[in-house]
Amino acid sequence: MKMRRMVAALVATGGIIGFTGCGTAEDAPVVDTQADKGLEVMGEAVTYDPNRLVNDGQPISVEYWTWGNAATDPIYTMIQEYEKIHPNVRIDVNVVAWDDYWTKLPLSLKGNKNAPVLFNVHNSYDSLIRPHMESYDIPLEDLEDDYVFVDTHVDENGEVKYIDSVINTGAIFYNKDLWAEAGLTEADIPTTWDELIEVAQKLTKFDGDTMVQSGFNLNSEYTAIWQGLNYQRGALMFQEDGHTANYDCETTKENLEFLKTLYDDYKVASVKFGDDNELSFGNGQTAMTYSWGSYVGTLANNYPDINYGVFSTPSFSEETPFAYDRYNGESTPGINIHQSDEQKAVAQDFIRFILANDDYIRLASDVLNSFPGKKALQDDPEILADPMMAAIAPRLDRLIWPGPAPSTLETSPVIAFENVFQNGQDIDSAVAYAQSLIESDMADSDFTSMESRYAHYDEHL
Incomplete structure (x- = not known):
């Protein structure tokens, strides 16, 4: 106008x-x-x-x-x-x-x-x-x-x-300056999670027992990344009826255990390293983080001096997974x-x-x-030419949309993450509690999953 x-x-x-x-x-x-x-x-x-x-x-x-x-x-x-x-x-x-x-x-x-x-x-x-x-x-x-x-x-x-006019999904943002300091180049960009862990260890710094630089920080991104990790292993967000959430499943627990190793075993992340991974990355304290395309705008507006790159989210093996991640469209x-x-x-x-x-x-x-x-x-x-677009392009056919899922599928899993990582609750109990919250929130919902319309739906577990 x-x-x-x-x-x-x-x-x-x-x-x-x-x-x-x-x-x-x-x-x-x-x-x-x-x-x-x-x-x-x-x-x-x-x-x-x-x-x-x-x-x-x-x-x-x-x-x-x-x-x-x-x-x-x-x-x-x-x-x-x-x-x-x-x-x-x-x-x-x-x-x-x-x-x-x-x-x-x-x-x-x-x-x-x-x-x-x-x-x-x-x-x-x-x-x-x-x-x-x-x-x-x-x-x-x-x-x-x-x-x-x-x-x-x-x-x-x-x-x-x-x-959908345009499509978005998650990717890994990395600080090019911190990579250079660690002797890393684009040749070190990981394609598997094991490779990412190796790179993240080189990018993590401590002052005594205190982490001063996180190699891979996702403290506020579990709400998004859990869905992608489950899809990579072939698990759906909803059960076969298309109505019942599938959060309480072995794949969710396996992925929470995997993420916990990043914190407890490999020590490339810490719950004490702030609760906002995007802020930490923008301030140059985090070397790698997972986020969606909207973060490009956040960086341009709030952290214009950060020298960063973007690469596709790793998967668990070199083989093509069921899906690389969830996507969402701008309507x-x-x-x-x-x-x-x-x-x-x-x-x-x-x-x-x-x-x-x-x-x-x-x-x-x-x-x-x-x-x-x-x-x-x-x-x-x-x-x-935009690195975020280049990261999405080769994977478009392997992105899946569950449909306009109720927000409880994002908020309730965060409670499970906090209970495990911050409150010391066992994974089985935390996941079961989050599932109960989701089911309670969806008791009157007529939502039906769109996962069955995914081109590779028949490959799921």
């Missing part, structure tokens, strides 16, 4: 920042009589022809809700581009703080005439908003031809209400099913415009530090 068109209004009781039109003649949508813009048709399977009138060229305004700003949400830029092509359309942006977004959006969508027509989607809140979402008016086969992992978003009617916008046919038609047109437009995916990949979901851009040299 053009900043001259935005007026920020903070609603004190609601935490909403509204970016709305000023109402000037220059800003108002105008009648469009020029169907042929002389522009090329975009896209491959999903195409967009800009040389036609939207809403018969008559002025129309729609609203888009998001929790992001122009630096984190690529839709801002795409709105600008769309409005240049269709001057009769105006898309106003309303920014709602994340903590308020998932309360206010579902309430607003329930038939409220002031509700947005388009809105930012996070798949973890799928169950809240899905009943109010209209399916995309794009053939499923076209979406699947252009984008990966579309099948994980197909509903019982064979339709989709959003897909494309949703369309409010309750709004007028005219507004929904504009929203459908805008969705087709962004999905056919490579610029949208390039921008999303850049600002969200994530790998393109669009197949045509997955070998792009400019994108692969």
